[in-house]
Amino acid sequence: MLLFQLDSGLTHLHTGDMRYHPRMKEYPALQAAKIDRIYLDTTYAHPKHQFQPQSQSIDDIIHKIKDFLFLYREQGLVYLSAYNLGKERVIFGVQDALGGLPIYMDDDKINIMNQIEGGRERVLSGRFTNNPLKANIHICGMGMAGFVGQYFRANFDNLESHRVELNELKQATATSVTKENIHSERLQLTEFTHVLAFIPTGWAESMSTRNIKNSWISWSF
Secondary structure (H helix, E strand, O other): OEEEEOOOOOEEEEOOOOOOOHHHHHOHHHHOOOOOEEEOOOOOOOOOOOOOOHHHHHHHHHHHHHHHHHHHHHHEEEEEEEOOOOOHHHHHHHHHHOOOOOEEOOHHHHHHHOOOOOOHHHHHOOOEEOOHHHOOEEEEEOOOOEEOOOOOEEOHHHHHHHHHHHHHHHHHHHHHOOOOOHHHHHHHHOOOOEEEEEOOOHHHHHOOHHHOOOOEEEEEO
């Protein structure tokens, strides 16, 4: 949700297509705010949209990633789709559950993270990296791994192209690897052979094809 305090003295609240939870009424920024206008996003207002709690969705993603990396370790590559601004709770939840494992994102995304609650301390502590060879988990755009709407279409060609590019980059930089830590060294020298990708979106609940209820894909090369 976005809370705007205008120069005119008015306060506007834009909900976004959030799923309501009672704890939202306890947000500190809303406690002292007199809201003059609410912009209510009704994307999922129809009763047919029945979502599981957000915490459960995040836990599902965490369990799949843990199982995947347990099997494939440095050979496993995880893509988490995200908007320029959005899906931070997924990113934070995954990182915390994996003991602060570094997560790759580009400089623009890191700059955005540096401006939001919960993100700045992660940026300052180096828990995000702009080096794609130093992380198993990569943040990508919402359309990179595939498309979710009435039908789910995985973009295997796109993800395969990225995997190949990363492995070529690993080969080109193998001689310059420094021993920062054993995980980082092994990660930069080991070829990615298995990929797991997520597109975390409410649209997954409305897809009709094959009753798909989770927009995630996994495959080996």
